[in-house]
Amino acid sequence: MNITNNMSMILNSYMRNNKNITSSADFAQKLRETKQTQKKDTSQIKEKIESAVAEYKRKHPDDTYNVDRQVNAGKAVLSKNGADKVSRDDMTMEEYKSFITGLMNSIPFHPTQQKDTEIWSISEKGWEQMKNDPDYEAWVLGYTSLNRSVNIPFGLSGAGRLCTENFGASIEEHIGQSVPMGGSGNKTSKKSDNEESWWEKRHKLYEKMMKEQMEKSIKNAQARRISEQKQYYEQALAENNGLIQPLGGEHQILQALIAYQSNFLIQ
Numbered sequence: 001m002n003i004t005n006n007m008s009m010i011l012n013s014y015m016r017n018n019k020n021i022t023s024s025a026d027f028a029q030k031l032r033e034t035k036q037t038q039k040k041d042t043s044q045i046k047e048k049i050e051s052a053v054a055e056y057k058r059k060h061p062d063d064t065y066n067v068d069r070q071v072n073a074g075k076a077v078l079s080k081n082g083a084d085k086v087s088r089d090d091m092t093m094e095e096y097k098s099f100i101t102g103l104m105n106s107i108p109f110h111p112t113q114q115k116d117t118e119i120w121s122i123s124e125k126g127w128e129q130m131k132n133d134p135d136y137e138a139w140v141l142g143y144t145s146l147n148r149s150v151n152i153p154f155g156l157s158g159a160g161r162l163c164t165e166n167f168g169a170s171i172e173e174h175i176g177q178s179v180p181m182g183g184s185g186n187k188t189s190k191k192s193d194n195e196e197s198w199w200e201k202r203h204k205l206y207e208k209m210m211k212e213q214m215e216k217s218i219k220n221a222q223a224r225r226i227s228e229q230k231q232y233y234e235q236a237l238a239e240n241n242g243l244i245q246p247l248g249g250e251h252q253i254l255q256a257l258i259a260y261q262s263n264f265l266i267q
Contacts, residue, residue: 053135056171067171071135074142081106088131092224096131098217100141107145112152115160117181120144125169140167147176 053071057064078084081103088096104120122130122140130137144165163178 051133051135052129052170053133053139067139070142070146071138072142073145074138074140077103077107077141077145078138088134088137091131092221093127093131094217095221097127100127100130100137103141104144107141107148109148110151113148113150113160115158115181116152116163116178117160118148118163118165120165120167122167123169123173126167126173129169136171139171143174 053067057067060067075084083099083103086099088099091099100122109116109118126140130140147165159181161178162181164176166175168174
């Protein structure tokens with residue numbers, strides 16, 4: 001992370017020229033300025049990239065109403081889950097995938113779609129686009145929300161449908177399909193009510209895999225944070241040649257820096 005590297009540089013500079021900084025308040029101020037500069041640079045880079053939503057509306061102006069409706073529905077999903085206040089910049093891709101998976105799982109299905117099985121996927125380029133393009137992220141969530149809210153006539157009378165939703169790095173790349181499940185109605189092909197269909201087993205396996213992936217991502221993120229904090233502390237001690245005293249002002253500032261980094265990584 002650039003910002004953590006910048007903070008390490010500030011710490012090293014302090015250790016070499018501690019006469020230029022007279023208090024921990026001065027040091028904290030420099031950390032805040034570094035963080036603000038980093039965010040400003042990141043936002044300027046993002047402004048140069050056209051949103052996938054804006055690009056689609058520019059190419060298909062007649063579809064602007066529907067696309068805006070989907071984006072607004074996605075923003076409602078984010079707001080409902082408090083996710084509109086969470087910074088994506090500080091997330092690894094693994095953490096971001098788990099974050100979006102949780103939001104997708106929070107979107108309910110209309111009662112008439114209870115027998116349906118939905119399998120969705122996002123390409124690697126699609127994940128990158130979503131993470132760096134808030135409107136496209138909202139579009140994916142909004143499309144899913146509106147699609148799952150549709151009232152399917154006679155939806156509860158059949159065996160349900162298998163629905164697949166594949167998202168890429170643009171709206172044009174999205175492919176959604178659905179096929180009816182079940183046999184032709186022949187009595188010999190029907191299963192008992194207590195017997196799971198192949199599609200039901202597949203869906204349960206998919207949900208289990210997604211849950212395991214999310215738990216693994218969270219554990220990996222926690223282990224990485226602990227390792228990084230330990231590394232920062234040991235590096236600072238080594239570069240200072242062991243001159244930090246247990247009760248000295250430098251030691252207190254170093255501890256404050258580690259606490260700040262820990263808080264920054266967790267948010």
